[in-house]
Amino acid sequence: MSGITAKDCYRYVRDSDCVMSTEEFLQWNMSLLSVAARAFMYAVFLGQRKDVRAFTFLGIAKDRGTPEEYAYAKHLESALVFTLSKDHEEAVTIGKEVVGLARDLGDAELEGDALTGISLIYEDMGDVKASEEYRLQAARVRGSEEA
Numbered sequence: 001m002s003g004i005t006a007k008d009c010y011r012y013v014r015d016s017d018c019v020m021s022t023e024e025f026l027q028w029n030m031s032l033l034s035v036a037a038r039a040f041m042y043a044v045f046l047g048q049r050k051d052v053r054a055f056t057f058l059g060i061a062k063d064r065g066t067p068e069e070y071a072y073a074k075h076l077e078s079a080l081v082f083t084l085s086k087d088h089e090e091a092v093t094i095g096k097e098v099v100g101l102a103r104d105l106g107d108a109e110l111e112g113d114a115l116t117g118i119s120l121i122y123e124d125m126g127d128v129k130a131s132e133e134y135r136l137q138a139a140r141v142r143g144s145e146e147a
Contacts, residue, residue, distance in 0.1 A: 004033045006040040006061055006069035007110075010076070013044050014113070020045060036065030040073055047080045054080055071101035075114055082117075088125050092118055112141040 013020060025045045030038050039060035046054035058080070061073035075098045082091035095118040102111035115138035122131035 004037050006034070006037045006065055006072045009033065009037050009040050009044070010072045018048075020048060034065070034069065036061045036069040036073065039064065040069070040076065043073070043076055043080070047076070047084065050084055052084060054084070067101075068105055068107070071098060071105060071107070071110060074098045074101060075110060075117070078114070078117055082121050082124075088121055091121050095121065108141050112138045115141060 016024075022045075025041070028041060030041070033041065039057040043054040043057035043061060046052075046057065055077070058073050058077050062070050062077075065073060074094060078091050078094035078098060081087050081094060085091075095114050098114040099111055099118070102108070102114055115134050119131045119134035119138060122128075122134060
């Protein structure tokens with residue numbers, strides 16, 4: 001088992017504003033990543049290019065990963081369902097599942113990010129009240145008043 005997990009990959013992508021160039025992707029030494037983390041990175045790369053094959057790699061990440069990697073793959077799945085399929089309701093459903101998984105894992109970082117993702121989906125739907133509600137929940141999880 002390799003030392004770099006899907007969570008590590010998620011943090012890298014999130015911290016780089018969720019943008020990864022082809023050059024950046026090719027610089028990753030994939031042999032250092034767990035199978036789930038490699039699949040996660042391929043899903044990110046393809047998803048950013050609006051390529052639905054990203055869902056195939058997400059399936060691998062979910063099937064081959066640890067419970068934590070599964071949760072991070074589900075979080076990416078929520079984002080891809082929202083951005084690629086524009087299925088707001090399904091994206092919210094998956095996002096809420098991720099919140100539960102994050103709580104079970106005791107992962108406040110993932111929980112806060114999942115709540116923020118749900119907030120953004122509701123904002124896109126025009127539901128300002130629900131968006132604000134989830135934004136505030138995310139802020140509470142992160143221990144601040146700003147999300």
